[in-house]
Amino acid sequence: MKRSEEVEDKAAIGVPGLDDVLGGGLTRDHVFLLEGSPGTGKTTVGLKFLLAGAERGERGLYITLSETQRELRTGARSHGWEIGEHITIFEVVPPESLLDSEQQQTLLYSSDLELGETVAAIIGIFEKARPQRVVVDSLSEIRLLAQSSLRYRRQILALKHYFARHSATVLLLDDLTTESLDKTVHSVVHGVIQLEQLAPDYGAERRRLRVSKYRGQRYRGGYHDFTITTGGVVVFPRLVSGEHRIPFERVQQTSDIPELDALLGGGVAQGSSTLLIGPAGTGKSLIALQFLVSAMARGEKAAFFVFDEELGLLFDRMKKIGIDLQAWDDAGMLVIEQVDAAELSPGEFATRVKDIVERDQVKAVAIDSLNGYQSSMPQETSLILHIHELLQYLNRQGCSSYLTVAQHGLVGDMKSPVDVTYLADTVILLRYFEAAGKVRRAISVIKKRTGRHEETIREFTIGPSGLAIGEPLTGFQGVLRGVPTLVDVELSVAGANGGHS
Helix, strand or coil: CCHHHHHHCEECCCCCCHHHHCCCCEECCCEEEEEECCCCCHHHHHHHHHHHHHHCCCCEEEEECCCCHHHHHHHHHHCCCCCCCCEEEEECCCCHHHHCHHHCCCCCCHHHHHHHHHHHHHHHHHHHHCCCEEEEECHHHHHHHHCCHHHHHHHHHHHHHHHHHCCCEEEEEECCCCCCCCCHHHHHCCEEEEEEEECCCCCCCEEEEEEEEECCCCCCCCEEEEEEECCEEEEECCCCHHHCCCCCCCCEECCCCHHHHHHCCCCEECCCEEEEEEECCCCHHHHHHHHHHHHHHCCCEEEEEECCCCHHHHHHHHHCCCCCHHHHHHCCCEEEEECCCCCCCHHHHHHHHHHHHHHHCEEEEEEECHHHHHHCCCCCCCHHHHHHHHHHHHHHCCCEEEEEEEEECCCCCCECCCCCCCCCCEEEEEEEEEECCEEEEEEEEEEECCCCCCCCEEEEEEECCEEEEEEECCCEECHHHCCCEECCCCCCCHHHHCCCC
16 A cells, blocks of 8 residues: 555544644544643644534544533634534543432442443444544543443443444543553553653643554654643644655855854855854854855855744844844845744744744744754753754755854863864854954854865954954964963964954
8 A cells, every 4th residue: 555545534523733743633434642741732632623524524422521612612712723513522421329328339339330321321322423523532431430440441442443343433532530551451452652741840831642552653753842822722743854755966165254164264165064162252253154145145045943042133133144034034034033033842842943044945044043053952852962963954955064162261271061062064163352452353164074174263243344354373373272372473364454353
C-alpha cells in the first residue's frame, strides 16, 4: 500500500500538527487511548476529532461519564465550534435510585450494578446513533466501577471487540486520576497518545505530547510541544532537519562592507550558519542586520527574530545609523518578529521559523539572541539539540543564518551562557579593548568551515553612517584580553584614520 493510500485510510483528528505526528491520523476501526492529567486538553482533542469527522459527513458519538452535556457544549463554543446534528452527546447519568439513601444496596456492592448499567447504556446509545467515530470520556469512571484490574481489562476488551465489529474508530480518554501506574489499557488499545503539562518556575505552563505506541504504523517519535488556544489545540511537531532538503548553489554571501568581507575571506557561504559572539553592546545585532540588509538588496527575503529588544526601540536605533527596517518591512522583504521567551516553547519557535522560511521563501535568518532562546527553555536540557536541528534545517533550505550570543562580562575573561561555537560554520568574535585612553571595539574571525579567512584583528567603529572597519591591528597584542600591549612605537588603529568610537 502506498503512503498516500495509507493516509487516506486514516481518520484525521483535525488538530494542526497532530495528524503529522501520527502519520496522517488514526487507523480506522481501531481503539486508541488519549491520556493526560486534567487540564492537558484531552476533551478539546476529542471534540475536534468528532468535528473533523462531521466535516466529512461521518457520524460521531461523545460518551461522557464525567462532564455534563452543557459543559461540553460551552467548552466547544469557547473555541468557536458548534456541535451539529452529526454529533450525538450522551451523558451517562447514574440511576436516580443511587441518590436515595433508602434505596442503597447493603449486601451487594453498588459498583457491580453500576458497571453493568453503564456498559448497557453505552451499547444502547451506540446501537441507536450508529457512529463512525466515538469518544469515551473518561476511563477513570469505568476503572473505579470495575474495582479490580482483571475485571477492568475484560470490560475494556469487550468494548474494543464490540466497537471493532461495528466499524467504529474510538478514542478513549483517561485523566489518570486513579491508578495512574495501571497500564492495562496500554496493552489492549491500538495506539497511545500521552499529554503532559509542565509548570516552569516562571512563565506560562508548557504542554507537550508523545505517541508511545502505534501498532503497525510509522509515527514521529519523541516529545512535541503543543498549546491550547482559542480555536483548539495546536501541535508543533519536532523539527527533523533530515526531512527538509532542497538543492541550491552554495555561493558567497557578502555584507557589502569590503573590510568585513575581506576579514571573512570574501563573505559567508549561502546555507551556512554564522555565530556572532561578544559582550553586550559590541554590535552583534548590527552586524547580523548588515548581512540581512545586503541579502534584501540582492532581492532575497530575510527574517529577523528578536528576543531581547523592543521592536520600536530597535527600529529607531537602526534608523539613526542608516538602516530603515520599517521600509524593508513595508516592502515585504523583511519579516521581523518580537519573541516573548516567557510565553513561547522551543517547539513553537522552531515551527514559526520553519513556516516563515517556507511561506516567504526566506534566504537569510537572524536570531537575536541565543540568550533569549535559552531563557525560553529554562528547565530543559536539550537547547543544543534544538539549535542543532534548527541550524541544520536552515542550512538545508539554502538559508543563511546569523545568531548572536551575549557573553558575560565586558573585558578580560569572558564566559558564554551556552557554547554553540562548534555548531556554527563561521564564528565572529567581538571584543572591547582599551587603547590610547579610549574604549574601542575589535572584530576577528576565529572559525570558518567553508573557506579561508583573515587571521587578523581589526578595530571597528559604530557611527552615524553605520559600521566602519579599519585595517588589521598590527601595533600591539593582547586585544582579546581587553588590555593590549604595545609592540610598535605607533599604534595602528582604525581610529587614527578619523573613526569615531
